[in-house]
Amino acid sequence: MLCRDLMAAIKPQKTIREIEQLQKEPTEENWKKALKIIQKGKYYYIYYPSALKGKMSLSSAYAIIYDKSEKPIFKVPILKKTKNSIEGATSYLVGLDINRGMIK
Amino acid sequence: MEKYVITMLGEKDHGKSTLIGSMLIAMDATTGDRIREAKRYSKNNRFEPAYILDSFYEEREKEMTIDTTRAEFAYNKSIYELIDVPGHLELIKNMMSGASNAEIAILMVSLKKGEGFRPQTKRHLFLSSMLGVKSLIVAVNKIDLVNYSEDEFSKMKENVGEYLKKIGFNRPVEYIPVSAYNRDNLISHSNKTKWYKGITLLEAIEHSARRMRKDSSRNRGLRAIIQDSMIDGKAATIFAYISSGTIKTNDSVHIEPFKTQVKIKELYVKGKRVKIAKEGSNISIRCNLNSNLIQRGGIIYANSQKSAYSRSFNAKIFFIHGLLDRRSEIIMNLNNKKVEAIISDINGFTNPSNGNFKAFKNVKIVPNIVVDVKMSLKSPYPIERFSEYESLGRFTLYSKDKFVGIGIVK
Amino acid sequence: MNEQNLHELEEKSIYIMREARSKFDNLAALWSMGKDSTAMLGIARKAFMGKIPFPVIHIDNGIDFPESYKFRDELAKKWGMKLIVAKSEIREEMSGFSCCGSNKTDALKRIMKEHNFDGLIVSIRRDEHGIRAKERYFSPRDMHFKWDYKNQPEELWNNYSSKEKGASHLRVHPLLDWNEIDIWNFIKKNKIPMNPLYFSKHGYRYRSLGCTHCTVPIKSNAKNIDEIIKELRVTKVEERSGREQDKEKQYVMEKLRSLGYM
Numbered sequence: 015m016l017c018r019d020l021m022a023a024i025k026p027q028k029t030i031r032e033i034e035q036l037q038k039e040p041t042e043e044n045w046k047k048a049l050k051i052i053q054k055g056k057y058y059y060i061y062y063p064s065a066l067k068g069k070m071s072l073s074s075a076y077a078i079i080y081d082k083s084e085k086p087i088f089k090v091p092i093l094k095k096t097k098n099s100i101e102g103a104t105s106y107l108v109g110l111d112i113n114r115g116m117i118k
Numbered sequence: 119m120e121k122y123v124i125t126m127l128g129e130k131d132h133g134k135s136t137l138i139g140s141m142l143i144a145m146d147a148t149t150g151d152r153i154r155e156a157k158r159y160s161k162n163n164r165f166e167p168a169y170i171l172d173s174f175y176e177e178r179e180k181e182m183t184i185d186t187t188r189a190e191f192a193y194n195k196s197i198y199e200l201i202d203v204p205g206h207l208e209l210i211k212n213m214m215s216g217a218s219n220a221e222i223a224i225l226m227v228s229l230k231k232g233e234g235f236r237p238q239t240k241r242h243l244f245l246s247s248m249l250g251v252k253s254l255i256v257a258v259n260k261i262d263l264v265n266y267s268e269d270e271f272s273k274m275k276e277n278v279g280e281y282l283k284k285i286g287f288n289r290p291v292e293y294i295p296v297s298a299y300n301r302d303n304l305i306s307h308s309n310k311t312k313w314y315k316g317i318t319l320l321e322a323i324e325h326s327a328r329r330m331r332k333d334s335s336r337n338r339g340l341r342a343i344i345q346d347s348m349i350d351g352k353a354a355t356i357f358a359y360i361s362s363g364t365i366k367t368n369d370s371v372h373i374e375p376f377k378t379q380v381k382i383k384e385l386y387v388k389g390k391r392v393k394i395a396k397e398g399s400n401i402s403i404r405c406n407l408n409s410n411l412i413q414r415g416g417i418i419y420a421n422s423q424k425s426a427y428s429r430s431f432n433a434k435i436f437f438i439h440g441l442l443d444r445r446s447e448i449i450m451n452l453n454n455k456k457v458e459a460i461i462s463d464i465n466g467f468t469n470p471s472n473g474n475f476k477a478f479k480n481v482k483i484v485p486n487i488v489v490d491v492k493m494s495l496k497s498p499y500p501i502e503r504f505s506e507y508e509s510l511g512r513f514t515l516y517s518k519d520k521f522v523g524i525g526i527v528k
Numbered sequence: 529m530n531e532q533n534l535h536e537l538e539e540k541s542i543y544i545m546r547e548a549r550s551k552f553d554n555l556a557a558l559w560s561m562g563k564d565s566t567a568m569l570g571i572a573r574k575a576f577m578g579k580i581p582f583p584v585i586h587i588d589n590g591i592d593f594p595e596s597y598k599f600r601d602e603l604a605k606k607w608g609m610k611l612i613v614a615k616s617e618i619r620e621e622m623s624g625f626s627c628c629g630s631n632k633t634d635a636l637k638r639i640m641k642e643h644n645f646d647g648l649i650v651s652i653r654r655d656e657h658g659i660r661a662k663e664r665y666f667s668p669r670d671m672h673f674k675w676d677y678k679n680q681p682e683e684l685w686n687n688y689s690s691k692e693k694g695a696s697h698l699r700v701h702p703l704l705d706w707n708e709i710d711i712w713n714f715i716k717k718n719k720i721p722m723n724p725l726y727f728s729k730h731g732y733r734y735r736s737l738g739c740t741h742c743t744v745p746i747k748s749n750a751k752n753i754d755e756i757i758k759e760l761r762v763t764k765v766e767e768r769s770g771r772e773q774d775k776e777k778q779y780v781m782e783k784l785r786s787l788g789y790m
Contacts, residue, residue, distance in 0.1 A: 119530060119531055119532060119533065120533055121530075121532050121533065121536070184678060185662045185677070185678075185680060186662060187661065187662070188654065188661050190530060192530045197530045197532060211681075211682045212680070212682075214682060214684055215664070215680075215682050215683045215684055218683075218684040218685050219685065249684070250685075345543070345546045345547060345550055346546055346549060346550040348576065348577070348581070355577060357546050357550075357575075359543055386577070388538060388539075388542065388574045389573065389574040389575075389577065389578060398536070398539055399539060400539055400542040400543050400546065400575065402577055414550055451687050453686060453687070454547060454550075454551075454686065454687055454688060509685065509686070512685060513687075514682065514684050514685075514687050519692065521681065521682045524684060
């Protein structure tokens, strides 16, 4: 089972400009800008908060990025907004490994 | 582990699905989940083992098999796959699809009053021998409903035996009195049939499998079927399947009906280069031949063997659809190769629901009878007798793009 | 779980794939980067002298595991695949099977039409789900990609269906007879590269891979293929118990299939 309680308790350490921008406007450009910083992380874990209600809401879903000691460092969306639609964006996390320590 | 495919034959309600369900439970080849679900689904609180099987929603609602259902269990280092087929005539196409890959068949015939050895069952039997079944187990079912009577069992055994003799089925047959529901004589000998001194169903299945193993080590001539070719610069790579025999590097072979001589320069099985490849292998052959000359459907023969290719041959065909007569054009599908043919002569027909043969020449070919015919091919093609090279002596039939029947070469 | 004779399974699958290549004008294969479709591509290389002679399609809903994307790009390059990534539309709000189902079907329909594919290799196995048990090796799909499961074509001996009137394409199922454990035995024997998500870390691994939304991990300490095989030899739990969509009622599963998804 996913540990939803722990998620509430995590407070990502830093607030970085590029990440902030990305959270506000997850456009392709902002993803590209944030990529270098994201890649500095080692692990990720994706949360789908609406899953508990049997729904899937992309906009409320997010990924927490962790460093190599599994400490959470920041939070990113998992979608990308294009002119007319939204797309999934987990491919931007390529290079990171899933943090199974977050599974409970 | 070796796997053996067993087809169930017999009519609706004679207990095919129940038998499979009971075997799965007895052999611990199902999950607790499935049993629970089956219990939940069973109506009138009478647990029906058949509900353990994978069925379509419609099949459960109507309580009949529409398409093939499979189940398997393991025993003594072998895997046995049981295929349940529909009994209904309209679904005979599905029955044939399911039964065609089985060498062992279990015929369920019910002793219950009003059921018994009827035309539909006879038709299944006849068809299964055409489809290549090599070993038959006759499960005389519902013995519990006739008070475990030895007399009833013997009568049925005689009845079925007579029919098998009539249709010329000369393969090994085993008769076993069973109750699929109560599991009498399935795995262990029932103390209610103390008069029965034969083997259990499980033992019969094992014996049949052993017989298959022995059978398959026959020494037969090379027959390899060409599926495709790939061009690699100047050299052609031929993809073929060895239906019988063996092939070696440096062998000289000929490909029919093209009358082409070829020397095997390089031989590959599963991507690895080999010196020799045996029956059942899919091979790649490299040779110095213009690939235009190598066509799909060609048959590779050893140089020492003449090919048995012909323009006309005798066959037994079984139609499920349509109307044909002499001079009708038809397409044969032989190992995925389409061959154009004409029915040039009709020699007679057999009604598979009673085994009676009639030597009528001028008949229309209608569904559900087996017809003895002479077929002529538009162009010569290698044809073998079903009794000698099974996979080269059987074909499916198409008329106007529709599947209409099957045939075997006499 | 019953372990079969790998040699026979491989030969049959090779025969089916060669048949498909010969029969169809435009053959393609679906790849999900999972163990089954990757094994299928491994079998294709054995069938066709080390090559994969057809395009490989990944239907991408954008929320796949990053490990899967990485694995995809690396293996596609290593094995010289002609990779087509078809993006499926994803919406803000979705629920149940439609999240992975209908959108993927639309993307598939689009890509099939665009390239005029008439044959599609799909790596389903009979043991995965009861409904799949009734599938044919070559199975037609109509114009709406529906599976007419009540009226399947004949499939006798090794004679397989060809395109028929009204069919938009045929599905080819070379792995129908394989069990989960056979796939792993094949992967081990042939050293097929595998998605790292299958192997345990922190006591969890993924037994069956869908996208990040639908896939739930299982408790396991199997860190490599040998341990996975050992685990499978003991388990009686069916593989897809970690996939949300399979918890739907059986009838719905059939509807899904008949809709062309899967």
